[in-house]
Amino acid sequence: MAAVACNSSRHHFRLAKLLLAGLLLGLGLAKAEVRFDVFPGFANKARNSEWFPVTFEIENDGPTFDGVIELQPGFSESQLIRYTVELPTNTRKRLTIPVFSTSSHRIHARLFSGRNVVAEQKNMEMDHVPWYVSLLGSVSGQQASGPVFPRTSFKNDHQRKTNAPRVAHLQSDIFPDNPVALHNLSALYLNSARAINLRPEQADAISVWVRGGGHLILGIDQPVDVTGTPWLTELVKARFGQMQNMMLGGTIRAWLSEASYPIKGDDGTFTSSDIAAVPFQLVGGSPLLKHDGHTVTARANRGFGQVTLLGFNPEREPVKSWDNRPWLWAGLAEIDAAWFTSETPPRGYGRQHVDGLYGLMLDSRQVSKLPVVWLILLLVAYLVIIGPVDRIWLKRINKQMLTWLTFPAYVLFFSLLIYYIGYQLRAGQLEINEAHIVDVLPGKENTLRGRSYASIYSPSNKDYPIGGSLAAGAFRAENAGFSGSGMAPLVVGMSPGKLDVQARVPIWTSRMFSTEWIEGGKANVQAELTQPTEGSYQVKFRNGLDKPIVDAALVVDNKMAEADGIDVAPGADGSIRLDTRTAEYAEGVVNVESGVIKRSIQARNRAFGNTEQGRLEPVLRHFICGSMPGALELDHSETISRNVNHFDSSGGIDISGLIGRGGAVLFLLVNDHAPIPSTGLFETKLGQARTLYRIPLELPNTE
Numbered sequence: 001m002a003a004v005a006c007n008s009s010r011h012h013f014r015l016a017k018l019l020l021a022g023l024l025l026g027l028g029l030a031k032a033e034v035r036f037d038v039f040p041g042f043a044n045k046a047r048n049s050e051w052f053p054v055t056f057e058i059e060n061d062g063p064t065f066d067g068v069i070e071l072q073p074g075f076s077e078s079q080l081i082r083y084t085v086e087l088p089t090n091t092r093k094r095l096t097i098p099v100f101s102t103s104s105h106r107i108h109a110r111l112f113s114g115r116n117v118v119a120e121q122k123n124m125e126m127d128h129v130p131w132y133v134s135l136l137g138s139v140s141g142q143q144a145s146g147p148v149f150p151r152t153s154f155k156n157d158h159q160r161k162t163n164a165p166r167v168a169h170l171q172s173d174i175f176p177d178n179p180v181a182l183h184n185l186s187a188l189y190l191n192s193a194r195a196i197n198l199r200p201e202q203a204d205a206i207s208v209w210v211r212g213g214g215h216l217i218l219g220i221d222q223p224v225d226v227t228g229t230p231w232l233t234e235l236v237k238a239r240f241g242q243m244q245n246m247m248l249g250g251t252i253r254a255w256l257s258e259a260s261y262p263i264k265g266d267d268g269t270f271t272s273s274d275i276a277a278v279p280f281q282l283v284g285g286s287p288l289l290k291h292d293g294h295t296v297t298a299r300a301n302r303g304f305g306q307v308t309l310l311g312f313n314p315e316r317e318p319v320k321s322w323d324n325r326p327w328l329w330a331g332l333a334e335i336d337a338a339w340f341t342s343e344t345p346p347r348g349y350g351r352q353h354v355d356g357l358y359g360l361m362l363d364s365r366q367v368s369k370l371p372v373v374w375l376i377l378l379l380v381a382y383l384v385i386i387g388p389v390d391r392i393w394l395k396r397i398n399k400q401m402l403t404w405l406t407f408p409a410y411v412l413f414f415s416l417l418i419y420y421i422g423y424q425l426r427a428g429q430l431e432i433n434e435a436h437i438v439d440v441l442p443g444k445e446n447t448l449r450g451r452s453y454a455s456i457y458s459p460s461n462k463d464y465p466i467g468g469s470l471a472a473g474a475f476r477a478e479n480a481g482f483s484g485s486g487m488a489p490l491v492v493g494m495s496p497g498k499l500d501v502q503a504r505v506p507i508w509t510s511r512m513f514s515t516e517w518i519e520g521g522k523a524n525v526q527a528e529l530t531q532p533t534e535g536s537y538q539v540k541f542r543n544g545l546d547k548p549i550v551d552a553a554l555v556v557d558n559k560m561a562e563a564d565g566i567d568v569a570p571g572a573d574g575s576i577r578l579d580t581r582t583a584e585y586a587e588g589v590v591n592v593e594s595g596v597i598k599r600s601i602q603a604r605n606r607a608f609g610n611t612e613q614g615r616l617e618p619v620l621r622h623f624i625c626g627s628m629p630g631a632l633e634l635d636h637s638e639t640i641s642r643n644v645n646h647f648d649s650s651g652g653i654d655i656s657g658l659i660g661r662g663g664a665v666l667f668l669l670v671n672d673h674a675p676i677p678s679t680g681l682f683e684t685k686l687g688q689a690r691t692l693y694r695i696p697l698e699l700p701n702t703e
Contacts, residue, residue, distance in 0.1 A: 035057075036058055036121065040053075046127075049101060049648045051098045051184055053097070054097045054107065063089060067111055069085060083095070138169050140191050152345075155344075187334070196228070255288060256331050259337060275316075280298070280311055301658060353647065355514065370608050422508070436674055446521070450518070450675060451651055466515070472516075478514065529556070537554070538576070550567060628659065629656070630657065658696065669692055
């Protein structure tokens with residue numbers, strides 16, 4: 001019997017080992033059936049304080065499951081993104097998640113099936129580029145012949161590494177398909193031979209990004225690449241001649257020399273060599289290079305952005321082997337020569353984000369701050385009472401031992417007093433104030449590119465649902481720098497066309513969030529710019545909204561005219577006239593407000609002080625300042641060694657580039673109106689919504 005029992009035990013033990021081995025093998029095979037590739041940033045590069053893409057390629061050869069991608073920056077718990085994706089059997093999916101860049105240099109990504117981790121990528125390192133440093137994306141024919149920048153001349157290796165303009169060489173198959181994420185790029189070089197192979201969603205992303213403020217540098221391999229590709233034809237708007245050989249070397253050298261780039265040597269071979277080029281006419285374009293009266297390189301505004309068109313392929317000889325090729329790319333990317341020749345880098349500290357300006361206008365007015373003088377008086381009174389006053393009156397009644405009772409009583413009294421003061425200053429009702437900055441982007445079909453700021457005031461510690469059904473949506477908290485540290489983390493749920501966020505707001509405080517979105521369709525505001533007489537412009541617009549337009553401004557060629565006291569009812573027409581001889585400079589108007597805005601943001605970030613100093617009224621001029629943070633310079637210095645105390649921005653909200661290039665923009669302000677449903681998915685009786693429509697206008701007779 002003992003032998004039989006022993007054999008039975010051995011049999012069960014072997015069976016258990018086989019089952020365990022089979023289970024482990026099965027798990028290993030299950031993991032092997034899912035390929036999870038993650039590509040952060042642009043070739044692992046991303047500018048700080050801006051959106052960047054994390055592209056995923058997932059291949060599932062196993063059973064169908066509903067996956068959840070969990071994405072989190074390393075060394076930070078400020079935000080956790082969860083993206084829900086269906087993964088049927090034998091499918092491969094590519095998708096892009098826009099992520100807002102912070103100071104973290106690593107990110108973690110995991111793929112879940114239920115509670116089980118199917119695959120993960122840990123500690124993926126990124127090169128985080130300062131916001132004010134250029135990052136050029138490149139989809140070139142061959143990486144070796146693509147863009148390259150000159151070396152900087154800063155004094156030490158750390159300065160050169162940190163402040164050197166970067167080139168990110170990108171593969172077309174994993175190029176991002178979300179225009180929000182493309183705003184991380186300062187410019188994008190695209191070889192026309194690669195452009196024709198982009199997927200429709202990638203092409204749409206580039207088109208929306210350009211019209212929303214991006215800069216596309218398009219190199220022509222063959223004119224048919226553009227004329228045979230509908231999205232390029234619509235975006236570029238060029239008429240081409242015949243491809244021919246031209247000696248462009250001298251013309252290129254002269255253009256770079258005029259921009260103060262330190263061109264080397266004589267380059268006799270380059271200047272005497274033929275370059276295959278095609279002359280063209282670019283609608284609304286300004287020529288950069290001309291040969292024998294024919295334009296071969298030009299630049300034109302498209303919406304809020306611009307297109308630089310090269311009539312030749314810069315990746316071919318003789319440009320490919322030209323010693324001064326890096327300076328050509330610096331010129332095309334519009335990087336000042338001083339950035340490479342100066343030994344003193346810009347000082348990047350003391351910067352502020354334009355989010356603070358919107359917070360000044362949106363934060364709840366229910367909250368008041370305790371003035372510093374009153375805080376000092378309260379502290380002095382406390383010290384006097386627990387010290388000399390307590391000692392003197394107890395000594396007079398000869399009851400010094402009562403200090404064991406009086407001292408706790410003083411502490412309790414002042415604690416209750418401070419709580420009462422805080423309650424009177426900060427207690428209120430749940431409130432949400434929203435500002436929608438909406439760009440009406442031109443094209444075959446109008447596209448609305450929006451950024452919805454929402455400031456929530458909370459009477460208690462609570463998580464609030466935020467989001468909605470938004471195409472190409474993305475979500476972030478206010479970029480408040482060091483003043484925003486310590487805030488509760490965000491959990492951002494995403495799925496195609498939908499955002500579902502849980503955001504904690506601490507008791508008696510306001511916290512601001514930003515939602516990025518893109519919607520196609522008919523715009524309810526339409527405008528047309530004309531030039532009745534030389535030196536004057538007039539814009540006529542129709543209000544197709546459900547609320548009246550209460551204020552408007554027109555900017556043309558950096559001159560601004562404001563329509564005071566207008567009230568254009570729904571369905572009615574309005575107009576503004578601008579005389580360039582008497583109108584104010586738009587950048588000057590914004591720059592005058594710089595000091596006030598900076599001091600107000602600093603006051604807003606203080607726990608104590610003057611309440612009114614930390615607020616700005618939500619009027620059109622302040623919204624225009626928020627649209628032109630590039631003009632909010634505080635030192636008026638143009639050199640590379642300037643103290644960089646100006647404002648960062650994100651998501652293409654800064655349109656000062658178009659205004660500086662002489663473009664035209666119409667600003668329309670509408671109160672109690674929102675272009676999308678509220679991003680706050682909760683009930684509240686208090687709150688306001690304002691919308692600023694920004695419409696880029698084509699200048700008359702621009703062909």
